[in-house]
Structure formats: structure tokens, C-alpha cells
Amino acid sequence: MFKNSFLIACLLLAQTVFAQKNAAPIPLKYGAQYEGKRTDEAMQKWRSNRFGQFIHWGLYAIPGGVWNGKTYNYAAEFLKSSARIPTTTWDSLMYQFNPKGFNAKAWAKMAKGMGVKYMTITTKHHEGFCLFPSKFTEFNIANTPYKKDILKELVDAYNAEGIDVNFYYSVLDWHHPDWRYDIKSEADSMAMVRLLKFEENQLRELAENYPTVKGFWFDGTWDNSIKKNGKWTYEMEMMLKKIRPGVVVNSRLRADDLGARHRDSNGKLMGDYESGYERRLPPATELKVTQWDWEACMTVPENQWGYHKDWSISHVKTPVELLEMLVHTTSMGGNFLLNFGPGGDGTFRKEEHNIADYIGKWMAKNSDAIVGCDYAGWDKQDWGYFTRRGKESKVNAIVFNVPVSGVLKIKVPAKTTIVKAYFKEGGKPVTVKEVAKDQYQLTLPGKLFATPPVIIIETSGGDNSKQYKDALT
Numbered sequence: 001m002f003k004n005s006f007l008i009a010c011l012l013l014a015q016t017v018f019a020q021k022n023a024a025p026i027p028l029k030y031g032a033q034y035e036g037k038r039t040d041e042a043m044q045k046w047r048s049n050r051f052g053q054f055i056h057w058g059l060y061a062i063p064g065g066v067w068n069g070k071t072y073n074y075a076a077e078f079l080k081s082s083a084r085i086p087t088t089t090w091d092s093l094m095y096q097f098n099p100k101g102f103n104a105k106a107w108a109k110m111a112k113g114m115g116v117k118y119m120t121i122t123t124k125h126h127e128g129f130c131l132f133p134s135k136f137t138e139f140n141i142a143n144t145p146y147k148k149d150i151l152k153e154l155v156d157a158y159n160a161e162g163i164d165v166n167f168y169y170s171v172l173d174w175h176h177p178d179w180r181y182d183i184k185s186e187a188d189s190m191a192m193v194r195l196l197k198f199e200e201n202q203l204r205e206l207a208e209n210y211p212t213v214k215g216f217w218f219d220g221t222w223d224n225s226i227k228k229n230g231k232w233t234y235e236m237e238m239m240l241k242k243i244r245p246g247v248v249v250n251s252r253l254r255a256d257d258l259g260a261r262h263r264d265s266n267g268k269l270m271g272d273y274e275s276g277y278e279r280r281l282p283p284a285t286e287l288k289v290t291q292w293d294w295e296a297c298m299t300v301p302e303n304q305w306g307y308h309k310d311w312s313i314s315h316v317k318t319p320v321e322l323l324e325m326l327v328h329t330t331s332m333g334g335n336f337l338l339n340f341g342p343g344g345d346g347t348f349r350k351e352e353h354n355i356a357d358y359i360g361k362w363m364a365k366n367s368d369a370i371v372g373c374d375y376a377g378w379d380k381q382d383w384g385y386f387t388r389r390g391k392e393s394k395v396n397a398i399v400f401n402v403p404v405s406g407v408l409k410i411k412v413p414a415k416t417t418i419v420k421a422y423f424k425e426g427g428k429p430v431t432v433k434e435v436a437k438d439q440y441q442l443t444l445p446g447k448l449f450a451t452p453p454v455i456i457i458e459t460s461g462g463d464n465s466k467q468y469k470d471a472l473t
């Protein structure tokens, strides 16, 4: 009896899987626009950048997570909501925004020194305050004591250092009276029409007034009110790409006709890259991510994007932890966007300077193993990561955990021979030994490393597997 029901259950399951696999695609007007990776020059540049600086800066930087003497541990940029601060009270922080220590050129120099190739900045976060002088709201930088177009200063300064700039834009807007979390009535629907028109105007403004912008990074799009407006998300992507051809848009913007987000109802990625990896990286086994472009964004403390006065609340990642995340991300074909939250005075905290210094020193010697590099196609090993530039025969081994034996085990893909290996810095050779079919050992000199070393592994084709006989089990 049990056997029969089990058999039937299996048959039904097989039938469903078969049906799903062979189901006709759902017809969509506002689904994915193309399949696979974009191959144009702008996208190749975006991809080769690999390392970016995220900047969360807004009015929330002024209270820094503290309101009326009470510290709120949740993310500083959510203080308005955590401390239940009325909109008019919060909005009046605008009259205090005058960052005396701000220096766009110094920010850009720090970023350049860290080795980033792009920067993504909050032009408007959930609070609704705009770091640019918008014609469509008074709630913007021009009406603060600072007055100047701080966004333009930053774009110019970063571009002068050769760093691309992308604009973060929150669709969710706590300031705008027409924002709705859901659409449950005709009035909600009309309000959202007005809100989305306002945002369309602002997006056009950003694309037109800052001609060097390289990408738009949308956020705050998870509510039903946006899921029910897939058409608008599609139109915004098209509009931005029309005004600024080549501009790169993240997957968070998009919802399709049926409200599916990131991926449309047929499972295809919308936007130009997957931007769902937030405060986490795909595990090394999740190799499917190498099939598309993706970016991980990362905080330094556990969950603080905007400036918070008290970082003792959670673990603060060390510079080497963050460097490892950058390398991990590159080794899986992704971009790593590391967040900085400057204070209301326009300066970065000492921990952020330390991170920039540490990673910058490493990048100054080793950026060749990151920028322009990708998934190498070799099996991940416990001691670290592999990266490779295109189809080059050289592979970079970046070592974070030196084994007690001092021996790095390597499994190469079939028909790959390791010819030699040496330290990128200084060129000292590393002993290479072939130990079994497609398996090698690299013996490190018996010393500890102050920073993660990069070992260049030179390979050639050729099949020397014939000398090995598989076990007859």
C-alpha cells in the first residue's frame, strides 16, 4: 500500500517537473529585455571595475542614530522610523546640513588610494532628501545652509581621479505625501501616479544634468505599490538608457507585469546585473552566479549604511575580512561595493580610513589580480581564491589561509599543466609538484605573511594525464 502511494507520488512529481520544464513561457510585456551578459563597452567597463565604494549620505548622518539622548541600534538611516520621528521634525534637519569638514577632492583621493574604480552615492535615500538641487522638490541640498550642488562636486572630483560614478535612488520616499506601500483604492492609485511622475522627473533630471553618470542603482522597490507598477519600472529603465546610452541599471528596479522582482516570471534576470547580494556573498559552491553579472554590497558593521555614532553595537569587519570579501567576489565574477557612511560634518571615521589604507596598500601591488579579472574556472580551495583575466594562461592564487603544512593543494581543469608559479610581489619562485592526475602542490616558503600574497601560476595546455591510471574499483 505504502509502496504504491510512494510510486504514485513519484510519478506525479516527475510529471509536474516535466510540465514545468516544458511549459510555454509566460507572455510578458515588461519582463527581461535580453538574456545572458551584456557585451557592450560600457558594460565591460562596469564589469572590469570589480571594486566600488558605496556612499550613504543624507540627513540621517546628523543625528547618527541618536535622538533625544537615546541611541537606536537599528540602521542609522532608519532613525526616522525607529524613533518614530514626525516627518516635519525630521525634515527640519535639512537646516542643519552644513558639512564643514567636507572636501570632495579629499574623498575622491581617499577612494582612489583604496583602489576603487567606481563609486555609487545616495542621491535620495528613503528619507526623501536630495543631495542634488532638484526642480521638483524643495527638500534638497540647495535649501540647506550648504547650498551648493554637492553631488556635482563629488561627480567632478571622482571623475577627475578616473573613478566612475553611479547614482543610488530610493523609490520608497518617506517625505513625499503620495508615497504608498500598497495600492488598495482609487485614491492610492492616483497618489502613486503622482509619485511616479515626480520620480520620473527626478530621474530624467539626474540623467540629463550629470552627463558622466555610468549607472543607476535603485532601492526601496520591494513594496506592493511598486510590484503593481512593473510597467513604470520598465519605462524608467528604457528612459535612462535612452538619455544616457550604455548606462547600467541594477536588478532591484524591476518588477514585471505580474509583480515578479529581480527575475521575471520566466526566471530571466531583469536589469543589467543581479543586485540582491546585500551584506552576504554567494558561497563558493553557488557557481551559477558566474552565468550573469552581479554585485554584492557590504557594510562595515553588521547593518549600518548611514553614519551611526556607536559602532560598538555589532561586529565591525576588519580590513582583511573585507579584502577577503573583495577577492571572494572577484573569484566568482562579481563586483564588490563596500559601504562608507560619512558623518554630518562630511568626514569619514577612523575605521573607514584604516580600511581604505589597508585595502589600498594591497591593491597598489595586486590590483591586477582584481580589476578586469573574473572567475578562473578552477575548483575553489580552502586556502584562498583563484582569479583570472579573460582567457589568459596565467591564474592568480590569492592566499588567505596558509595551511600548517605550507602546501597549497590545487586541482586543475583537465588538460591544464602548471608550468611554474611565483610570488607576484618580488617574483620569488614557488616550488610546483605534480602529485596526481590534474593535481598539484605548491610549497610556500616557511613564513607567515603580513598580507594575503598573490601567487601567479603559469599554465599551458597539453594532456599529461596518460601517465595516470584510474583505480579499478
Ligand code: FHN
Residues within 6 Å of the ligand: 056, 075, 077, 219, 220, 278, 297, 305
Ligand atoms: O533599506 C536600505 C538600506 O538602508 C541600504 O540603503 C541598503 C543598501 O543596499 N538597501 C536597503 C535595504 O535593502
